[in-house]
Amino acid sequence: MRRPLALRLLATGATMAVAATIGVNALAVPEAQAATGTATGFASQNGGTTGGAGGATVRATTGTQIHEALCGRASASTPITIEVVGTITPANTAKVSGSCNTAAGVIELKQISNVTIVGVGSGAVFNEIGIHIREARNIIIQNVTVKNVKKSGSPTSNGGDAIGMETDVRNVWVDHVTLEASGGESEGFDGLFDMKDNTQYVTLSYSILRNSGRGGLVGSSESDRSNGFITYHNNKYENIDSRAPLLRGGVAHMYNNHYYSLNESGINSRAGAKARVDNNYFEDSKDVLGTFYTSEAGTWQVNGNIFDNVTWSSRSGDNNPAGPNPVSTTTVSIPYSFRLDAASCVPDIVRQTAGANTGLRVSNGSCTPTTPSPTTSPTTTPTPSPTSGTPTPTPTTPPATGTNLSLGAGADGSSKGSGTSYGAVIDGSTSTYWSPNGSTGRVSVKWDAATTVSRVVVKQASGGGSITAWRVVNNDTGAVLASGSGSPSTITFGATSLTKVNLEITGASGTPRIAELETYAG
Structure with missing residues (x-):
């Protein structure tokens, strides 16, 4: 594509x-x-x-x-x-x-x-x-x-x-x-x-x-x-x-x-x-x-x-x-x-x-940004259809626990390879990706207000170079939250309030491809 x-x-x-x-x-x-x-x-x-x-x-x-x-x-x-x-x-x-x-x-x-x-x-x-x-x-x-x-x-x-x-x-x-x-x-x-x-x-x-x-x-x-x-x-x-x-x-x-x-x-x-x-x-x-x-x-x-x-x-x-x-x-x-x-x-x-x-x-x-007032009133409870059998309970929105905080956030980075985008790591799609301009570089997720993060999930797209060294950094303070060698996947660390978190790729065998950089509170 x-x-x-x-x-x-x-x-x-x-x-x-x-x-x-x-x-x-x-x-x-x-x-x-x-x-x-x-x-x-x-x-x-x-x-x-x-x-x-x-x-x-x-x-x-x-x-x-x-x-x-x-x-x-x-x-x-x-x-x-x-x-x-x-x-x-x-x-x-x-x-x-x-x-x-x-x-x-x-x-x-x-x-x-x-x-x-x-x-x-x-x-x-x-x-x-x-x-x-x-x-x-x-x-x-x-x-x-x-x-x-x-x-x-x-x-x-x-x-x-x-x-x-x-x-x-x-x-x-x-x-x-x-x-x-x-x-x-x-x-x-x-x-x-x-x-x-x-x-x-x-x-x-x-x-x-x-x-x-x-x-x-x-x-x-x-x-x-x-x-x-x-x-x-x-x-x-x-x-x-x-x-x-x-x-x-x-x-x-x-x-x-x-x-x-x-x-x-x-x-x-x-x-x-x-x-x-x-x-x-x-x-x-x-x-x-x-x-x-x-x-x-x-x-x-x-x-x-x-x-x-x-x-x-x-x-x-x-x-x-x-x-x-x-x-x-x-x-x-x-x-x-x-x-x-x-x-x-x-x-x-x-x-x-x-x-x-x-x-x-x-x-x-x-x-x-503001939230407009609804143009409608709350709906009444109609009688279930005779063909539906036992009344079906109203679906509810699941709790926010486990929400990918990257969705709706912003993204930037140190560089981007031709045909790639920082926004690709926060779009919820694994069919798009970001690559650095070379084998190393940084991609970040950022928010308008302080957000608590304790887990980062890295999803890589196929066809890219293998990551050999990486670290996760609190951009606000420069503190290293986690680091490691080899291909990162689920990275956990102590709950940290920040406005921007960085994934820094410090070593790779080629040009890596990051499809999603998901962030979670727990």
Whole structure:
């Protein structure tokens, strides 16, 4: 691979009827966990995006139950919030018949409206299964992870798109999600966030897109210019080859995003597209803005961006980067209000807020994370479906003991080899890694506040050199917490309060590869 790449139904019989009709585990929710906050960006326009607000709230643990919830409504537009817990896969996602259009092996939101899908409890993961939105409107997807969706190989789902929208789609808000692949087209993957054939008024916010050949597109071809009014804000694009995003026609607004390791190109405005690019932070990337791979140019308005270690190729033929000194080529009027963080703090605020399972935190517009108030009330306890037998207890979030503290933290180091990233050691994926520029070096995990750590787990990727000597150091004081020879795995030491811990590789037979540097309190 490359580098190597969301109110309740009041306490009436209606709630019980919904549960009985759809036959899912409609469970009591311990707290108000449905969609939080209000749609931002272009999703706030055209009447706004409210998803399932005002409808029943049910819980699903399989893809089939999601389909049952959609098909069990009084109509295709009856509002519903589906809270998802656990892992959704092609194997637990079947087609459901009735007054709905579903398909096996894909979460199908087709010819419907007024739906929220939100991850709750210990999290929701859609593994190898994509979310397909077609001929639909007023949809919210929040706090879920979608990963490893393929268009070739096995299993295939959603044409290889993690989230794909097409054919007369309106008002979609995708918020606090993590979308990831583990390779490019040659490995069977396509786009992470695609919009085609008359899709409008969409916002992608506080999300992570990573390890993919293609971040996403707006418009399937140079002639598909019916899409637009798309907002991307406070997202992190990491280890993406291209399409961050690719725009064909229409208007898009990108602000306060952190683009890190865009390997070939970034925002590709073409075929008459207009991109407004405000206060973003571009880092360790190539050709982050311009018109690429076509002679049909797009335009952009740039304000307040930071370009940190960005390389620009020469203009030639179909390759027309905006840099090295990007200037505006159009003016884009934005109809909604928005709060801009200074570009200099974007990497830090995005690190604290973006992605699933980050507490749905947002920026207050002054570089400080906050938690928005829920837009819903606590759900009532509906009667279990007659088909479910003994009532199923409500799932609870497991205690924090054993939590990998590196997830949601920051990372840096002494050097990084070509095609590798410090962030790879804290992304929860063993398919990405960091290597030093040579056989020795340091990689670190860091926090905004003092954190107690007593165990470090080192996971190495295959193909690297063997580590022969190492040590773990409290960066705050310089104290050596542990040291040793040979390949490190689980390293324990006395509980230490610190803001940054270092793994220092002091000897290796070649260039080592560290896939994950996990940290634990006990």
